[in-house]
Amino acid sequence: MEISNPVVNVRYYKETYSDQDISRLCKIAGLSPDDVARFHEELEHFAAICRWETSKWATLPRSSDVARDLRRLTKRISRLDDGLENLPDEAAHELRVAIDKNNSFDFARSITGKLSGGEPSLAISLPDDALPITGLHLRISEFRQLLAGLERATEDAISNLPKRRDGQLRDYGLRIWMINIKALWERTTQAPFTRGITDSGDPVTPAACFCVAAFHFISPDYPKTRILWEMRHRIRKS
Numbered sequence: 001m002e003i004s005n006p007v008v009n010v011r012y013y014k015e016t017y018s019d020q021d022i023s024r025l026c027k028i029a030g031l032s033p034d035d036v037a038r039f040h041e042e043l044e045h046f047a048a049i050c051r052w053e054t055s056k057w058a059t060l061p062r063s064s065d066v067a068r069d070l071r072r073l074t075k076r077i078s079r080l081d082d083g084l085e086n087l088p089d090e091a092a093h094e095l096r097v098a099i100d101k102n103n104s105f106d107f108a109r110s111i112t113g114k115l116s117g118g119e120p121s122l123a124i125s126l127p128d129d130a131l132p133i134t135g136l137h138l139r140i141s142e143f144r145q146l147l148a149g150l151e152r153a154t155e156d157a158i159s160n161l162p163k164r165r166d167g168q169l170r171d172y173g174l175r176i177w178m179i180n181i182k183a184l185w186e187r188t189t190q191a192p193f194t195r196g197i198t199d200s201g202d203p204v205t206p207a208a209c210f211c212v213a214a215f216h217f218i219s220p221d222y223p224k225t226r227i228l229w230e231m232r233h234r235i236r237k238s
Helices: 019-029 036-057 063-085 089-111 140-159 172-188 206-218 224-237
Strands: 123-125 133-135
Touching: 019 036, 019 206, 036 172, 036 206, 063 140, 089 123, 089 140, 172 206, 172 224, 206 224
Parallel strands: none
Antiparallel strands: 123 133
């Protein structure tokens, strides 16, 4: 599989490799591309794809953070429901009177077209193929029923969150870059795409040396251990 031709925003393109860098990378890997200029162009394109893909995930929150925000919402919903349930009789009566008054007022404004969207209202407009306008005439018990439905939906959202691990997210920019580099390697040379490392974790095979060196032009401070881990993953998936 190769992911080499997506439409990438031009802002992710910049000079990543000089001609001298390409010569050095080819020497490290023992590569002799038939078309060095084309080889250079492909590496630049893969680097742009990597930056583009990395940008998509750069601010992605962890599932635990999303779940925390949703649980805060359920607590607020629960507090509001408890407040309605435990409202003293006199306060509940006054609220019912006010709800009826607001229902009538908002319904009248919606009929006359004086109700603009986005403002607080107990009236809503239905699509053109339904009744043109309707008003909400809800009792406190029905408001509580809506709150219970919202709370249930929030709990469902928590249950269906993507199963992403906490901690450092996988680098999908590197993942796609490695897919493309493996395909390029196999088109350019008959040498195997192997990951050989020393006991201290330094790359020794041509392909491993090439991947570490080439990716460091994209992200100079990137840990070589993660580059080599992604290389191992790609080889196992082949």
